[in-house]
Amino acid sequence: MRKLALLxxxxxxxxxxxxxxxxxxxxxxxxxxxxxxxxxxxxGRRPAHAPERIPxxxxxxxxxxxxxxxxxxxxxxxxxxxxxxxxxxAAPTTTSTPSPAPSPPTTTTTPPPTTTPPPTTxxxxxxxxxxxxxxxxxxxQARGTxxxxxxxxxxxxxxxxxxxxxDLLANHVFTHDFIKDGTDYPFGTWIGWYYxxxxxxxxxxxxxxxxxxxxxxxxxxxxxxxxANMLSSSFTTVGVELASSGGVTIATxxxxxx
Numbered sequence: 223m224r225k226l227a228l229l230x231x232x233x234x235x236x237x238x239x240x241x242x243x244x245x246x247x248x249x250x251x252x253x254x255x256x257x258x259x260x261x262x263x264x265x266g267r268r269p270a271h272a273p274e275r276i277p278x279x280x281x282x283x284x285x286x287x288x289x290x291x292x293x294x295x296x297x298x299x300x301x302x303x304x305x306x307x308x309x310x311x312a313a314p315t316t317t318s319t320p321s322p323a324p325s326p327p328t329t330t331t332t333p334p335p336t337t338t339p340p341p342t343t344x345x346x347x348x349x350x351x352x353x354x355x356x357x358x359x360x361x362x363q364a365r366g367t368x369x370x371x372x373x374x375x376x377x378x379x380x381x382x383x384x385x386x387x388x389d390l391l392a393n394h395v396f397t398h399d400f401i402k403d404g405t406d407y408p409f410g411t412w413i414g415w416y417y418x419x420x421x422x423x424x425x426x427x428x429x430x431x432x433x434x435x436x437x438x439x440x441x442x443x444x445x446x447x448x449x450a451n452m453l454s455s456s457f458t459t460v461g462v463e464l465a466s467s468g469g470v471t472i473a474t475x476x477x478x479x480x
Contacts, residue, residue: 225430226437231447232274232398232409233423249283257284267406274398274408350375353464356435357473361452361460364439368453376478379461382416383474386424391467396428413476419459423451423477431469438464438473456480 256272261284350358362372386400393401400412413422425448427438442448451457452475459479465472 226433226441227396227428227430228441228445228448229396229398229426229428231423231425231445231451233421233451253280253283256280257287260284267404268399268408275410350380350462353435354380354462357438357462357464357475358460360435360439361462361475364443365453370453370455371458373458373460373477374479376417376459376461378417379422379459379476379478380463381461382413383461383463383476384465385416386412386476387463387465387472387474390426390472391465391470394468394470396426396472398424398426417476417478419478419480421456421478421480423454423457425451425473425475425477427473429471429473431471432466433464433471433473435464435473451475451477454480 252269252271252273255269256276257280259266259269259272358373358375365372389400389402390396395401397406398409399406400409401407402412409422409424413424425442427433427441429437439452442452454477457477457479459477461474461476463472463474
């Protein structure tokens with residue numbers, strides 16, 4: 223029997239909007255655990271009780287604490303160390319995180335032309351494989367039925383969707399986080415490795431053992447949060463992936479373009 227699971231959708235706005243910092247006595251307990259984890263190079267797993275989207279006041283307090291510590295040490299300097307801005311709940315924020323280093327170029331040898339070239343199987347016009355094309359078509363069909371224009375494939379979002387799906391399958395998890403070198407990076411952070419637009423969102427669906435494109439889209443349509451993402455008029459581009467491993471199938475749509 224097939225089992226379909228949906229994860230709560232996620233959306234971040236990649237713009238900087240400040241928020242007030244609370245008084246020290248009002249700082250929640252999760253901040254101190256998260257600050258210690260972050261300052262020590264983010265070794266080990268990210269504190270589970272820290273919110274996925276770290277608010278602006280927490281980043282401000284972190285920088286202030288690091289600044290004070292450096293200034294008080296012998297030979298210390300008052301220059302602040304760099305930090306990465308993460309999204310906040312009401313109007314999440316983040317700064318661009320360096321994209322993964324590109325792979326070195328490969329050299330290919332073009333065979334001499336022949337009078338009868340070997341037959342080839344044409345790729346879909348979008349450059350997607352058959353499963354990805356099916357998912358894109360199902361998403362755009364749902365948008366068309368609801369009076370919305372189709373989403374265009376963005377190469378950066380497409381790479382993000384492919385890599386995140388493979389990361390989830392490899393680690394046997396179902397989360398909007400990206401697990402890299404034993405550390406969980408929230409969506410608002412890792413999407414910046416690939417995409418540098420002003421907003422982004424993600425829908426995920428998991429099927430055991432299989433999941434079709436139409437089943438994933440229907441599941442999203444039946445869930446208010448996922449439906450809002452997929453049918454948002456703000457989103458104009460997308461990256462899609464539908465892949466299986468170890469008896470599990472995951473469908474991913476990463477939205478952007480606004």
